[in-house]
Amino acid sequence: xxxxxxxxxxxxxxxxxxxxxxxxxxxxxxxxxxxxxxxxxxxxxxxxxxxxxxxxxxxxxxxxxxxxxxxxxxxxxxxxxxxxxxxxxxxxxxxxxxxxxxxxxxxxxxxxxxxxxxxxxxxxxxxxxxxxxxxxxxxxxxxxxxxxxxxxxxxxxxxxxxxxxxxxxxxxxxxxxxxxxxxxxxxxxxxxxxxxxxxxxxxxxxxxxxxxxxxxxxxxxxxxxxxxxxxxxxxxxxxxxxxxxxxxxxxxxxxxxxxxxxxxxxxxxxxxxxxxxxxxxxxxxxxxxxxxxxxxxxxxxxx
Numbered sequence: 001x002x003x004x005x006x007x008x009x010x011x012x013x014x015x016x017x018x019x020x021x022x023x024x025x026x027x028x029x030x031x032x033x034x035x036x037x038x039x040x041x042x043x044x045x046x047x048x049x050x051x052x053x054x055x056x057x058x059x060x061x062x063x064x065x066x067x068x069x070x071x072x073x074x075x076x077x078x079x080x081x082x083x084x085x086x087x088x089x090x091x092x093x094x095x096x097x098x099x100x101x102x103x104x105x106x107x108x109x110x111x112x113x114x115x116x117x118x119x120x121x122x123x124x125x126x127x128x129x130x131x132x133x134x135x136x137x138x139x140x141x142x143x144x145x146x147x148x149x150x151x152x153x154x155x156x157x158x159x160x161x162x163x164x165x166x167x168x169x170x171x172x173x174x175x176x177x178x179x180x181x182x183x184x185x186x187x188x189x190x191x192x193x194x195x196x197x198x199x200x201x202x203x204x205x206x207x208x209x210x211x212x213x214x215x216x217x218x219x220x221x222x223x224x225x226x227x228x229x230x231x232x233x234x235x236x237x238x239x240x241x242x243x244x245x246x247x248x249x250x251x252x253x254x255x256x257x258x259x260x261x262x263x264x265x266x267x268x269x270x271x272x273x274x275x276x277x278x279x280x281x282x283x284x285x286x287x288x289x290x291x292x293x294x295x296x297x298x299x300x301x302x303x
Contacts, residue, residue, distance in 0.1 A: 029054050
């Protein structure tokens, strides 16, 4: 399945990622309604990582334009008092809009999106306050059923008879497929947290470790850690607006080459809005040189 993903992210100003296939929105930064337009009506599930303004300020307009009959379902870290306060404010400030559904999530909770897909919430290290859950990260998962290993070699008629007599569980077993991981803001990429994920969205706010703050990631560490994973794609976002686009692109290529990254790397550049992110050209592809022209020549067999 090709995932149609719209997104925008500039650290401090606005971050949001919309997976259109599932009506699924991660974070709701400023400008999301203007960017999505009528597609905003497709947002059915909103999963907010934490209460920083660049991740939540788009909720007001999104709610005003699209809330109806309990939709969208808005999920947030259960111990963050900002969200109940925001819900109360919206009801008073904007009483004419229809009601959305608000629910706080604890780490380990899952939320079904349809019959075969669900979101898993986990504690994020971006905001830590003892045992309180103030920030979360999320994984989009799919449940697939596969033939039980002990039945390998059995013919179709035998499997059909077994299914008819004992039910589906007798012949197949569920397998969890991790389609998309979304870190929100995070101080570092921990490979063990994202093992098995196909597409990972991870922040890379700072281009150098010496400029990074403790609650945000830096690009060299993110690339080095991601290289340990078996991803189909890495999407980097939440870059600081202090960096120019070409500066970010060259830094990503440099560190991806050094780490010998074996999968495509996409970048959400500050100030840009992407309507179908995964259809754009990745900044890094396996086998490419640092220079894009060199990469293209190599692909054409000129080097």
